[in-house]
Amino acid sequence: MLQVRGLTVRYRPEGRAEVAAVNQVDFSIASGEAVGLLGESGCGKTTLALSLLRLLPATACEVRGSIFFGKTELLGLGESELRRLRGAKISMIFQEPEISLNPVMRVGEQIAEVIRAHHPKGRQQCLDEVRALLDQLGFSDAHRIFNAYPHQLSGGQRQRAVIAQAIVCKPSLVIADEPTTALDPTVQSEILALFNDLKARFQTAFLFISHSPAILAKVVDRILVMYAGRIVEEAETTQILRHPLHPYTVGLLRCVFELGDEGAFRPRRVLPSIPGNPPGPTDLIHGCPFEPRCPERMEDCTAREPREVKLEDSRGVRCFKYGG
Ligand SMILES: Nc1ncnc2c1ncn2[C@@H]1O[C@H](COP(=O)(O)OP(=O)(O)OP(=O)(O)O)[C@@H](O)[C@H]1O
Ligand code: SF4
Ligand SMILES: [Mg+2]
Incomplete structure (x- = not known):
């Protein structure tokens, strides 16, 4: 239903250097599928969501790639066609x-x-x-x-x-940008239950954005992990939770879950964070963007950026550990 290829968005804030917020992103969403977009603050989640509805602010100086919704190329639509689409489809x-x-x-x-x-x-x-x-x-x-x-x-x-x-x-697709972040845990659970109900009842597809794997685990079928404007891992939710591949995904999961005595992950009581910070929006990136924080970095990781490696069905990862 939705097919995004090579989507790149750059901002030029007044008087400041250009920012590459979304970089060569590819993904798709099938009818009725709930897909999660996971990543730390500033990685480009909202920018990606706004670009799907063509609601980017005026500071967005460059939008490249293609966004097909069914047979319609959204990047080619005029304002009146977009108004008909927004809210309805x-x-x-x-x-x-x-x-x-x-x-x-x-x-x-x-x-x-x-x-x-x-x-x-x-x-x-x-x-x-x-x-x-x-x-x-x-x-x-x-x-x-x-x-x-x-x-x-x-x-x-x-x-x-x-x-x-x-x-x-x-609509056939609902994009929900951190819809439970401002709510207390009980209300959060009620809202997540409502999303699950909507999925079952209306067969609506969702792009559900969150910085929390614990929240996404409750509502989505598949997860896209985003880092520094790139999708660095993509897999079904159960695969990501049981066997994350990218060192960044492993770090994010460790922040939320811990391995219990029985060998299964359970929610943590005290939440740590991944050491270090993501690259700044104007930093020049050489090699893998996660390299400065990666506990598994290798000599070649700064030579060039890893390409996406497709593994089994619907699994993809950008890390030299798996080729690329
Ligand atoms: N209107 C804007 N003008 C210039 N730069 C922007 C603008 N909006 C976002 N950015 C920059 O683009 C990058 C991605 O921001 P974005 O809001 O998409 O991230 P996010 O993943 O949604 O973060 P959060 O989890 O905090 O909501 C950041 O570096 C941010 O500073
Ligand atoms: S490519 Fe290298 S630095 Fe990047 S995540 Fe993989 S091992 Fe770590
Ligand atoms: Mg956001």
Whole structure:
């Protein structure tokens, strides 16, 4: 359904040096598939997501590659075609939920506006459809959410309203950028359960962005691991969790899970981090971008950047340990 090839995005912030935020990224998402995008802060996750909907800020000076959604090349679309697509075929749940909700409009009304933007239906019919959706999603407090202004809702209720807004036109792909990061653990679990329910019920495909492998493990079928703007590993979620290949993926998992006496990974109580920092956005990278932090670095790792090596079905890794 979605096929991204060689996607590269560069920013030129005013008065500062150019930043390569996304670099030669390839991936695809099948209909109904839930794919996770995992990586530390600043690795380019949001930039990648915004480029799929062509919502990059004006400082994005270069966008190269191709993004096919079905047979449509998104990088070739004009603004009116993009407006028809956004919200109807592909929708986005933004990292900051405030962006999605209008503070001076009741929640039910603004979800109904999304339907009206894409379908020639009357106001009352749209409102009825929103009520039905909130009921269908099993919100026990659906009536209150429908009539409230955003500031009258808790963080969890607001996030559920944003999710309802994203799926109300039944898009085939929903991009969710860190949708649970600002929530406490109990509400986080409720929202993850809601995503799983949506996947099963509407066969919606998801690109679910997170810096946490523990969160992704609960919702996605496949994980793309991103480092310094590149996809460095790609595999099914169970493969990544049981047998991560790239030293960066291993480091990320060790930050969240520890190996128990019984030989299985279990969640850690105290969270460490990978020593060192990712390359700065303007740093020139020679060789493997993870080399300065890699506990398994070899002499050749600075000679050139590793290419992606395709292993068994749907597995790919960029590390000289596996060829490249
Ligand atoms: N509007 C912008 N103008 C210039 N540079 C930007 C802009 N937005 C992001 N960047 C830079 O691009 C790089 C990738 O940023 P991005 O926000 O995509 O990362 P991220 O993985 O989503 O991080 P986080 O986990 O903190 O949300 C960073 O170096 C960031 O500083
Ligand atoms: S290519 Fe070398 S430095 Fe990079 S992750 Fe692999 S072993 Fe580490
Ligand atoms: Mg982000």
